[in-house]
Amino acid sequence: MSQSAFSWNDKRSTLRLSPTFVIVMTIFIDLTGFGMVIPLLPFYADSLQAGSTALGVLVASFAVMQFIFSPVLGRISDRAGRRPILLLSILTSMASFVLFALAESYMVLLLSRIIAGMATETAVAQAYIADITTKKGRASGIGKVGAAHGAGFIVGPALGGILSVYGFWAPGVAAALLTSVNLVFVFLFLPESINRRDPIHQQRRSKESIIHRPLGTLGKSEISAVLTIFFIITLAFSAIPVVAPLLGRDLFGIGPVEMSYFFIYIGLVQVLLQGFVIGRLAKMFGEEKLTAVGVLLIMVGMFFTPLISHIANFLVSLTAVVFGIGMLNTVIPSFISKRTTAAKQGGALGTAQSVSSIARVPGPLMGGFVYEFAGLAAPFFLSAALLAFAFGLSCRVFQICARTA
Numbered sequence: 327m328s329q330s331a332f333s334w335n336d337k338r339s340t341l342r343l344s345p346t347f348v349i350v351m352t353i354f355i356d357l358t359g360f361g362m363v364i365p366l367l368p369f370y371a372d373s374l375q376a377g378s379t380a381l382g383v384l385v386a387s388f389a390v391m392q393f394i395f396s397p398v399l400g401r402i403s404d405r406a407g408r409r410p411i412l413l414l415s416i417l418t419s420m421a422s423f424v425l426f427a428l429a430e431s432y433m434v435l436l437l438s439r440i441i442a443g444m445a446t447e448t449a450v451a452q453a454y455i456a457d458i459t460t461k462k463g464r465a466s467g468i469g470k471v472g473a474a475h476g477a478g479f480i481v482g483p484a485l486g487g488i489l490s491v492y493g494f495w496a497p498g499v500a501a502a503l504l505t506s507v508n509l510v511f512v513f514l515f516l517p518e519s520i521n522r523r524d525p526i527h528q529q530r531r532s533k534e535s536i537i538h539r540p541l542g543t544l545g546k547s548e549i550s551a552v553l554t555i556f557f558i559i560t561l562a563f564s565a566i567p568v569v570a571p572l573l574g575r576d577l578f579g580i581g582p583v584e585m586s587y588f589f590i591y592i593g594l595v596q597v598l599l600q601g602f603v604i605g606r607l608a609k610m611f612g613e614e615k616l617t618a619v620g621v622l623l624i625m626v627g628m629f630f631t632p633l634i635s636h637i638a639n640f641l642v643s644l645t646a647v648v649f650g651i652g653m654l655n656t657v658i659p660s661f662i663s664k665r666t667t668a669a670k671q672g673g674a675l676g677t678a679q680s681v682s683s684i685a686r687v688p689g690p691l692m693g694g695f696v697y698e699f700a701g702l703a704a705p706f707f708l709s710a711a712l713l714a715f716a717f718g719l720s721c722r723v724f725q726i727c728a729r730t731a
Contacts, residue, residue, distance in 0.1 A: 343515045345458055349451050352412070352516070353474040354481075355508040356419065356447045359501035361482020362489070363426055365589045367439075368571040369581070370494045376432045382568050382694025384439050389564070389686035391443025396683075399446045400453060408454040409518045415445040416512060420505040427498025448475065457519035480593035487583040548614075548726045549662055551719045553681050555617065556658050558716040559624060560685035562709035563651045565693025569705045570631075570644065576702055578637050591641075592648050599652040607653075613661040614727045616653055618720035623650030625713035632703035 371381045403411040418441060425438035489496040574580035574588070607616055627646030630639065696705040 345516060345519065346455065348512065348516045349454055350474045352416075352508055352512055353448060353451050354478045355504055355511075356416070357475050357478025358482040358485065359419065359423060359478075359504045359508075360442075361479040361589065361593075362486035362497040362501045363423065364486075364567065365483045365571065365585050366486055366490055366494055366497060368568070368575070369490075369585075370426075370429070370435060371432065373494065374429075374432045374435060376435075378568065378572055378694040378698040379691070380432060380694070381572075382565075382691040384436055385564075385568055385690035385694075386687050387436060388439045388443040389683065389690070391440055392446070393683040393687065395444045396446045396449045400449050403450050403453060404520075407518045407520050408450055408457065409512070409516055412447060412450045412454070412516070413509065413512055415447045415450060416505060416509045418442075418445040419447065420502050420509065423498050423502035423505060425498075427495040427502060429494075429498075454519045476593055476597035480590050480597070483587075483589035483593070487585070487587065490583060548723050549665060551723045551726075552617065552658055552661055555621060555716045555719050555723075556654070557681045557685045558712050559621060559651065559654055560682045561689045561692070562624065562628065562712055563647065564686045564689030565705055565709060566647065568690045569693045569697050569702075572697055573632060573702050573706075574640065577632070577635055578640065588641075588644065592644070595645065595648045596652045599649060604653060604656045608657055608660065612727075613657040614720075614724045616657045617661065618717065618724055620650040620653035620657065621713055621717045621720045623647070623653070625710050625717055628706045628713060629710040632706045 367384055368381055371384060376384075399411050399415065422438045422442035422445070425434060425441065429435040429438060485500065486497040489500055570588070571580075571585050574585055580588075604616075611619075623646045627643045627650065631643040631647075633639070692708070693705045696708055
C-alpha cells in the first residue's frame with residue numbers, strides 16, 4: 327500500500343488518502359481539541375469555586391478512565407476492528423467537549439473529563455499503524471503518530487487561549503466542532519486495517535497476542551530500578567498541569583491566555599527534543615547516563631521553580647523539567663527494550679506503560695492537595711525530594727550497567 331498522502335484512483339475517479347496520513351491527521355486534530363481545553367481547566371474550575379484539590383480530581387479522573395478503558399478498547403479493537411473503535415472514541419471525545427462547553431457546575435465539568443478519559447484514539451491509532459506497517463517501518467509509523475501528538479498540543483493551547491477571551495464555552499464548542507470534522511474525515515477516508523478472513527493475518531495476530539508475564543521483567547535489578555524511577559518521575563511530573571498554572575496565577579498574575587503560551591512552549595520543546603536531539607544523545611552517552619541526567623534536570627527544575635519570584639526563573643525551571651521528562655520518556659522505554667528478550671518485548675514495555683498510568687492518578691491529587699493546604703512551594707519541594715530518591719536509583723543503575731558492560 328502506498329504511503330504517500332494522496333493518490334488518484336482512475337477507475338473510480340475519486341481522491342484516496344493514505345491510511346497513515348489519515349491516522350496522523352486524526353491524532354493531530356484530536357490533540358488540538360484536547361490541547362484547547364487542558365490549559366483552561368485551572369481557570370474554569372476556579373470560576374466554579376472549585377479549589378486546587380478539586381482541580382487535582384479533574385486531572386486524575388481522566389488518567390483513571392484512560393487506565394481502565396485503553397486496554398479494554400484496545401482488546402475490543404483486536405476483534406471488532408480498529409475503525410469502529412476509533413469512530414466510537416472520536417464520538418466520545420466530541421461528547422466530552424460539548425459537556426465542557428455547557429458546564430455550569432463542577433460536577434458537569436468533572437463528568438466531561440471522565441467521558442474524555444473513556445476515549446482512546448491514540449492507543450487505537452498506534453495499533454492501526456502496527457497493522458499496516460512492517461517491523462522495519464513500524465517505529466517510523468508510530469513516530470509519526472507521536473509527532474502529530476506533539477504538534478496538536480502546540481496548536482491546541484494557542485487556539486484555546488485566543489478563544490477563551492469569549493468565555494470558557496468557546497474553546498469547548500470549537501473543540502467539539504473540530505472533533506466532528508475528525509469523525510467525518512475518518513468515516514469517509516479510513517479503511518479497516520484488520521482483514522479477519524485472512525488466515526495468514528489471523529495466524530500472525532494469534533502469535534502476537536500471546537500475553538507475556540510482565541512481572542518476569544522485574545527479575546533484573548536494573549530494570550526494577552528503572553521502573554521505580556519511571557513511576558516517581560511520572561508521579562512528580564503529573565502534578566505540573568495542576569500546580570504550575572496555579573503558581574503562575576498566584577505568583578505572576580498569569581491568566582488563561584498567557585498560560586496557553588507556556589503549554590505551547592512545552593509542546594515545542596518536546597517535539598524538538600524527542601524528534602531531533604535525544605537519538606543523538608543516546609548514541610553518544612547511553613540510556614543509563616541520560617536517565618540520571620534527566621532525573622537531575624527535573625529535580626533541579628522542580629526545586630527552583632517557586633524560589634525566585636521572577637517570570638524568567640519560572641521559564642528556565644520549567645524548561646529544565648520539560649527537557650528532563652522528554653528525555654526520560656524516550657530513554658527509559660529504550661533502556662528496558664534493549665535489556666529484554668524479543669519474546670518479552672510487549673510484556674516489558676506494557677509493564678512500563680502500566681507503571682506510568684498508575685502514577686498519573688495520585689500525582690495531580692497530591693499536587694492539588696499539598697498546594698491548597700501547605701502553600702505554593704510545598705508541592706514542588708515534595709516532588710524534588712521524591713526525585714532525589716529517583717536520582718540515587720539512577721546512579722545505582724549506571725553503576726550496575728558499568729560493571730556488566
